[in-house]
Amino acid sequence: MSKEITNRSEDYSQWYTDIVKKAGLADHSAVRGCMVIKPHGFGIWEMMKDQLDSMFKETGHVNAYFPLFIPKSFLSREAEHVEGFAKECAVVTHHRLMNAPNGGGVVVDPDSKLEEELIVRPTSETIIWNTYKDWINSYRDLPLLINQWANVVRWEMRTRLFLRTAEFLWQEGHTAHATKQEAIDETLLILNLYAKFAEEYMVMPVIKGVKTANERFAGAVDTYTIEALMQDSRALQAGTSHFLGQNFAKAFNVMFLDENQKQEYVWATSWGVSTRLMGGLIMTHSDDDGLIIPPRLAPTQVVIVPIPKPDPAIDEVAEKVMKALNEKGISVKYDTDRKKRPGFKFAEYEMRGIPVRLGIGRRDIENGQVEVARRDTKEKSSQPIEGIADHIQNLLEEIQNNLFQKALKFRDERITSVDNFDDFKEVLDTKGGFISAHWDGTTETEVKIKELTKATIRCIPIDNKLEDGKCILTGKPSNQRVLFARAY
Amino acid sequence: MSKEITNRSEDYSQWYTDIVKKAGLADHSAVRGCMVIKPHGFGIWEMMKDQLDSMFKETGHVNAYFPLFIPKSFLSREAEHVEGFAKECAVVTHHRLMNAPNGGGVVVDPDSKLEEELIVRPTSETIIWNTYKDWINSYRDLPLLINQWANVVRWEMRTRLFLRTAEFLWQEGHTAHATKQEAIDETLLILNLYAKFAEEYMVMPVIKGVKTANERFAGAVDTYTIEALMQDSRALQAGTSHFLGQNFAKAFNVMFLDENQKQEYVWATSWGVSTRLMGGLIMTHSDDDGLIIPPRLAPTQVVIVPIPKPDPAIDEVAEKVMKALNEKGISVKYDTDRKKRPGFKFAEYEMRGIPVRLGIGRRDIENGQVEVARRDTKEKSSQPIEGIADHIQNLLEEIQNNLFQKALKFRDERITSVDNFDDFKEVLDTKGGFISAHWDGTTETEVKIKELTKATIRCIPIDNKLEDGKCILTGKPSNQRVLFARAY
Numbered sequence: 001m002s003k004e005i006t007n008r009s010e011d012y013s014q015w016y017t018d019i020v021k022k023a024g025l026a027d028h029s030a031v032r033g034c035m036v037i038k039p040h041g042f043g044i045w046e047m048m049k050d051q052l053d054s055m056f057k058e059t060g061h062v063n064a065y066f067p068l069f070i071p072k073s074f075l076s077r078e079a080e081h082v083e084g085f086a087k088e089c090a091v092v093t094h095h096r097l098m099n100a101p102n103g104g105g106v107v108v109d110p111d112s113k114l115e116e117e118l119i120v121r122p123t124s125e126t127i128i129w130n131t132y133k134d135w136i137n138s139y140r141d142l143p144l145l146i147n148q149w150a151n152v153v154r155w156e157m158r159t160r161l162f163l164r165t166a167e168f169l170w171q172e173g174h175t176a177h178a179t180k181q182e183a184i185d186e187t188l189l190i191l192n193l194y195a196k197f198a199e200e201y202m203v204m205p206v207i208k209g210v211k212t213a214n215e216r217f218a219g220a221v222d223t224y225t226i227e228a229l230m231q232d233s234r235a236l237q238a239g240t241s242h243f244l245g246q247n248f249a250k251a252f253n254v255m256f257l258d259e260n261q262k263q264e265y266v267w268a269t270s271w272g273v274s275t276r277l278m279g280g281l282i283m284t285h286s287d288d289d290g291l292i293i294p295p296r297l298a299p300t301q302v303v304i305v306p307i308p309k310p311d312p313a314i315d316e317v318a319e320k321v322m323k324a325l326n327e328k329g330i331s332v333k334y335d336t337d338r339k340k341r342p343g344f345k346f347a348e349y350e351m352r353g354i355p356v357r358l359g360i361g362r363r364d365i366e367n368g369q370v371e372v373a374r375r376d377t378k379e380k381s382s383q384p385i386e387g388i389a390d391h392i393q394n395l396l397e398e399i400q401n402n403l404f405q406k407a408l409k410f411r412d413e414r415i416t417s418v419d420n421f422d423d424f425k426e427v428l429d430t431k432g433g434f435i436s437a438h439w440d441g442t443t444e445t446e447v448k449i450k451e452l453t454k455a456t457i458r459c460i461p462i463d464n465k466l467e468d469g470k471c472i473l474t475g476k477p478s479n480q481r482v483l484f485a486r487a488y
Numbered sequence: 489m490s491k492e493i494t495n496r497s498e499d500y501s502q503w504y505t506d507i508v509k510k511a512g513l514a515d516h517s518a519v520r521g522c523m524v525i526k527p528h529g530f531g532i533w534e535m536m537k538d539q540l541d542s543m544f545k546e547t548g549h550v551n552a553y554f555p556l557f558i559p560k561s562f563l564s565r566e567a568e569h570v571e572g573f574a575k576e577c578a579v580v581t582h583h584r585l586m587n588a589p590n591g592g593g594v595v596v597d598p599d600s601k602l603e604e605e606l607i608v609r610p611t612s613e614t615i616i617w618n619t620y621k622d623w624i625n626s627y628r629d630l631p632l633l634i635n636q637w638a639n640v641v642r643w644e645m646r647t648r649l650f651l652r653t654a655e656f657l658w659q660e661g662h663t664a665h666a667t668k669q670e671a672i673d674e675t676l677l678i679l680n681l682y683a684k685f686a687e688e689y690m691v692m693p694v695i696k697g698v699k700t701a702n703e704r705f706a707g708a709v710d711t712y713t714i715e716a717l718m719q720d721s722r723a724l725q726a727g728t729s730h731f732l733g734q735n736f737a738k739a740f741n742v743m744f745l746d747e748n749q750k751q752e753y754v755w756a757t758s759w760g761v762s763t764r765l766m767g768g769l770i771m772t773h774s775d776d777d778g779l780i781i782p783p784r785l786a787p788t789q790v791v792i793v794p795i796p797k798p799d800p801a802i803d804e805v806a807e808k809v810m811k812a813l814n815e816k817g818i819s820v821k822y823d824t825d826r827k828k829r830p831g832f833k834f835a836e837y838e839m840r841g842i843p844v845r846l847g848i849g850r851r852d853i854e855n856g857q858v859e860v861a862r863r864d865t866k867e868k869s870s871q872p873i874e875g876i877a878d879h880i881q882n883l884l885e886e887i888q889n890n891l892f893q894k895a896l897k898f899r900d901e902r903i904t905s906v907d908n909f910d911d912f913k914e915v916l917d918t919k920g921g922f923i924s925a926h927w928d929g930t931t932e933t934e935v936k937i938k939e940l941t942k943a944t945i946r947c948i949p950i951d952n953k954l955e956d957g958k959c960i961l962t963g964k965p966s967n968q969r970v971l972f973a974r975a976y
Contacts, residue, residue, distance in 0.1 A: 027619075027622070029554070029555045029615070029619065030555075030559060030562070030615065030618050030619075031555045031557045031558070031559060031606065031615070034555035034556070034557060035555070036552070036553070036554050036555065036619055037552055037553040038552055039550040039551065039552045039634065042550070042551050042552045042553055043550065043551070046551065062527040062530075062531065063527065063530050063531070063534065064524070064525055064526055064527045064530045065524070065525040065530055065657065066517070066524050067517045067518075067519045067522035067523070067524065067655060068522070068608070068639055068641065068655050069519045069522060069578070069655070070519070071518060071519060072585070072593075072594060072596075073593060074518070075585070075594060076593040076594055082594060087584060087585060087586075088583060088584055089583065089584070089585060090557070090580045090583060090606070091580060091581065091582040091583065091584075091585065091596055091600075092578045092579060092580050092581075092608065093579065093580075093581045093582065093596065094579040094581065095576060095577065095578060095579065095643040096575060096576055096577070096579075096643065097560070097563070097575060097577060097579065097607070098575075105560075105561060105564040106560060106563060106564055106570060108560075108579055108581065108605055112579075117596055118519065118578070119585070120556070120580070120608070127517070127518065127519070130518050131515075131517065131518075131524055134515070140827055146527060150639075151556055151638075151639065153556065155583040155584065167555060167556050167557070169553065339628055
């Protein structure tokens with residue numbers, strides 16, 4: 001089974017695609033750039049979604065739903081936004097098909113042309129702020145803390161499953177506030193929430209920072225980001241939280257009467273994470289035998305395989321173990337399929353990344369034991385059936401911690417400080433990872449470095465320490481290092 | 489507050505719209521026919537979704553996600569399907585916008601025309617069966633029991649919030665089976681699941697039945713339905729479950745190797761319920777003062793209002809009551825807003841349909857009591873604080889039962905048997921509701937009756953008893969009664 005996956009060292013990109021397809025996560029569809037998320041992949045996404053959703057709700061946010069379509073003219077309202085989002089998108093121009101006059105299928109009915117074209121949302125700031133205009137009158141209506149789970153479409157020329165697809169699933173938060181400070185606080189609250197989710201659930205270490213002007217969301221005053229490092233030493237932008245200032249309020253004329261009876265423009269934030277996180281999860285932990293799912297996000301945490309197949313004695317032990325695990329809130333599946341051999345099942349669950357596998361055979365039962373195999377290290381051990389639930393509960397926590405420590409070590413070893421452009425290029429080409437270097441603060445230099453090396457400024461870390469230095473490209477003075485990397 | 493809602497007796501349609509808007513459920517958007525689902529409405533939809541989702545999962549189904557877009561040619565593959573769904577739909581023809589040559593916004597880039605137009609899914613049988621072709625090879629791959637939660641678009645000329653909108657949210661199950669009987673069993677399993685959900689959670693009584701050929705889903709062999717009755721005595725189709733035979737397997741060439749090594753076409757079902765259920769929920773229970781939410785679907789089951797405003801003594805009692813309610817799994821909100829008066833809050837929660845309201849004032853506390861008001865009957869009573877959680881738990885169950893019994897009585901009083909066309913028309917115009925009558929079994933007669941009366945055959949009830957009779961229109965022989973109604 002593991003033979004089916006290309007080794008990372010041979011072809012990293014093919015390894016990734018193999019895992020996505022063979023672990024049953026996603027597949028290409030008949031529609032260019034659109035993917036099918038398969039049940040196992042969707043199950044992991046549901047775990048992520050449920051956890052994020054409860055974190056949003058705990059911090060006072062509520063869900064709502066806004067239209068899939070955006071009138072074309074809305075995109076032009078905010079000057080920078082249109083530059084960023086009105087380019088590659090799906091445009092609905094007609095609303096009817098008719099039978100082809102000469103038979104042979106259906107054609108677009110030319111009489112059904114829309115007066116104004118509709119864009120399939122690439123992001124929803126415009127339609128939402130157009131709605132908020134009706135919802136906000138006074139300071140009593142603020143803050144509005146709304147999130148939506150939705151599909152969005154950005155027409156991409158080069159797509160990769162989960163990482164870059166024309167249609168993807170995401171959540172987008174859109175909040176409205178009475179003061180600038182409150183909006184900034186919200187932006188950072190969400191940044192920290194995303195970082196906590198990434199590190200405690202996905203066990204994917206991230207660096208929190210702010211984007212440069214050049215990498216900002218189109219229409220934002222400031223874009224905050226969490227940046228992770230993949231196993232090929234490339235960075236992945238995993239989530240962004242934007243302070244939008246009053247840009248969208250002005251574009252859609254959303255004002256409120258403040259406590260002093262004065263009309264003011266509303267302050268805004270928006271923030272999102274998407275199915276791209278699935279790509280991050282895969283590339284942070286998986287190995288040449290398949291997917292590795294962190295226990296806290298595994299739809300099935302434990303699988304029990306009867307050896308060689310189910311029988312009444314094994315069933316009885318399995319039922320008992322399942323009951324004990326369920327009582328601790330551990331999800332478990334007993335594989336009673338008689339058509340497949342244990343070896344085949346082992347390889348399949350390894351491929352699919354199930355954190356813990358229990359093997360139960362007749363002899364194990366006679367010895368009062370079961371075989372416990374953990375997915376992350378592949379270690380196997382025999383454990384007494386008595387107290388097995390406690391053992392597995394601890395083991396799941398240990399796996400969760402082990403995965404994080406391993407990823408953290410990998411990431412930390414790949415943050416390199418350099419002080420000149422030759423070293424910069426060499427580190428990029430050999431070691432990769434994040435490079436901490438001085439930059440003169442201009443978009444011109446940033447763009448030039450990208451042209452020369454394909455490296456971008458991932459972020460200016462949140463709690464960056466100030467130090468005097470010289471820009472690696474221009475030699476101009478700089479007062480802090482920023483993080484560069486080649487990125488997805 | 490209740491003054492803002494039009495009375496049902498004055499203008500039923502306006503009453504419905506008033507509730508949807510003023511209870512904070514949904515609103516029209518800037519995009520023709522598309523609605524915005526507001527936080528309170530979405531909260532109720534989330535409760536419905538979570539409950540249905542767990543019922544699907546308990547019966548072995550898993551979730552997945554398929555593309556938003558369907559290549560135009562796919563719709564033509566199944567002959568009847570194209571007639572039903574390829575007419576009014578959103579057609580994507582281009583994938584890029586560009587700055588208008590003369591300034592002033594963006595225009596569609598003519599160079600970005602797609603080779604083949606894409607249709608925004610009106611339903612996903614075609615794209616899913618095109619995918620299943622790759623997933624199904626042998627009987628070992630069956631059954632496939634997959635559901636998806638998604639948005640779909642059907643271009644509607646006349647729209648009504650929740651009941652008929654261009655874009656709506658729904659779930660669509662698509663299952664694949666090795667045998668005809670297994671597919672039929674699945675169709676009925678889901679029909680019963682829908683009926684259970686409607687009656688036990690929405691407390692909306694439904695009649696289970698099968699549709700006539702004329703009312704069948706385009707591409708189905710048999711369409712099963714649950715039909716409810718609204719307060720204006722019109723019927724609402726609340727959910728459908730289709731036995732698709734081998735129609736889609738043949739259209740997309742999906743075959744499997746059976747246990748005898750023979751290639752066979754796969755058997756299929758599909759089934760769905762949508763945000764239309766929100767319309768059913770509203771029109772089954774609500775009154776002239778606003779929405780009434782059945783307790784099992786209320787995102788907030790109990791609200792506590794301090795009288796006249798929060799203070800330390802009231803806060804202490806409220807905290808204690810909340811803790812006791814939470815321990816029983818009852819959701820509760822303590823309204824600490826100091827800007828609004830109690831009377832305003834009472835009216836607002838009544839409008840929004842919160843099942844139980846507790847009022848706590850200083851004097852109540854001195855008497856060791858709180859005031860309990862139930863939304864359904866508007867009854868108020870003083871109850872001892874001691875044991876209040878038990879009282880409310882029982883009260884919520886009582887409300888749930890009371891709503892069902894009331895709706896059941898209303899519905900049962902409006903099922904009328906008639907034996908001739910004059911009576912049929914008179915009952916339709918006076919009493920409305922379901923009319924049980926003989927029909928000669930032809931589409932011709934069914935269509936004629938619809939033309940003459942706007943009544944349609946809602947269904948042939950599942951456990952219909954056979955009896956000889958004569959068609960109310962043609963007098964031709966009939967062996968069973970069917971249910972007619974004017975419907976949404």
